[in-house]
Amino acid sequence: MSELDPVIHAQARLRVVASLSALGDGDRIAFPRLQELLAMTAGNLSVHLRKLEDAGYVEISKTHRGRTPATLIRLSRRGRLAFEEYTEAICTLLDPALPKEQL
Structure with missing residues (x-):
């Protein structure tokens, strides 16, 4: 089996990775928009992003839009692969309990 x-399995990090995986490969999302989508506090999101960044699953870049600082986040290739492996593992766990057409 x-x-x-365990990095992805924590509920908040799973929500982050799942949201980022919906972006196109190489697309980035601004920190405030991700925070809004996930209804998380800035501090909570920052902590989980740091764990994901430490694992190499997300890439965070800091830039400016005009004079305003902007933090952009994207799922790295390693993160995308880890999420695919995670979803396959979940399907494997559920496989005996559910008919294939329900997975």
């Missing part, structure tokens, strides 16, 4: 990635 496949192991579930």
Whole structure:
């Protein structure tokens, strides 16, 4: 049986990774927009992004839009692969309990 990635498995980080995986490969999202989508506090989101960044699953870039600082986030290739492996592991766990057409 496949192991579930403990970095992704935490509920908040799973929500972050799932949201970022919906972006196109290489697309980025601004920190405030991700915070709004996930209804998380800035501090809570920052903590989880740091864990994901430390694991190499997200890439965070700081830039400016005019004079305003902007933090942009994207799922790295490693993060995308880790999320794919995570979803496969979940499906493997559920496989005996559900008919294939429901997965």
